[in-house]
Amino acid sequence: MKSLVCTSFGANPSMVIEERPKPLPRPGYSVIKMHAATVNQLSGQIRRGLFNKAKAPLVLSNDGAGTVEDSDLFSPGTRVAIYGGGQLGSMKDGLQQDYVSVENISLFALPETMSFDEGAALPINYVTAYQALTGVGHIEAGQTILISGVAGAVGHALIELSRALGARPIAVVPTPLKAEAARKSGASAVIDLPTDTLSDVVSSLTTGQGADLALDVVGGSLLRDLVKSVREQGSIVSIGFAGGSEPCLDLAEIVIHEKRLLGYDAWLETKDTVSNAFNAILSFVQKGAVRPVIDSVWALDDFENAYKRLVSRQAVGTILTRP
Structure with a gap:
């Protein structure tokens, strides 16, 4: 599978597409086929070396959306949003890749009224x-x-x-x-x-x-x-x-x-507070009170333009990469 890996941080960060093994099933986790992952301010700060806890090489992005391929909780094919919090994309490899293994508690089933792009923009x-x-x-x-x-x-x-x-x-x-x-x-x-x-x-x-x-x-x-x-x-x-x-x-x-x-x-949130918040947010989604705005979507191998869009500060809404 393809993974977008940041191999060095700093003023001139280096990112490359690597071929990596597809993650295997394990208890308490789901294997997700990614449909979209965010390019957000945290990703940009880590790329520039402004977050000293992050270590290269690292796959960035801490929220996205995809389809469950294997899980001991969700049925295969379930559409989910992924909340990576302060771990994915900063302390552990994140979501800018074809497949990911994510802890079940970080997954939330998407309403049928939401697209994958909107679902990716929802969690963080x-x-x-x-x-x-x-x-x-x-x-x-x-x-x-x-x-x-x-x-x-x-x-x-x-x-x-x-x-x-x-x-x-x-x-x-x-x-x-x-x-x-x-x-x-x-x-x-x-x-x-x-x-x-x-x-x-x-x-x-x-x-x-x-x-x-x-x-x-x-x-x-x-x-x-x-x-x-x-x-x-x-x-x-x-x-x-x-x-x-x-x-x-x-x-x-x-x-x-x-x-x-x-x-x-967001680093100080617990799994319970995130779950409660997400349930409240989904209730607003069901009522039509909230809906994310998507600025742009970029192919994974067009990552440089995605990050240029981020630092331009011209984006209106969420920037996404798509495998």
């Missing part, structure tokens, strides 16, 4: 969004939620799930193209940063109160403005740092107004 993005909103941010119906990075897969999921949970999502975008993507995702309002002052617009949209909660996928200098834009005793949940990991914060803003700056990392 939506579990991350759901847990950041509920488990860390403690979202409540009726709240106003600020969300950055909304054109990305996690940002899109945050908007959809905020609405599904009864909140009012406001998108923060850097370009008109991404503003249109945010509206399609269901944002109640869109703030275009090149032309708008974030805190002023949020104040206007909330009659001077500020947002109740902010979810930040971008980091960098934007985090300071998000902190300023939430109300007294409001919360900011930091999920990612595509825009930089060393923001300049106004501590007076945090201290005087008792604002809470919190972090979320």
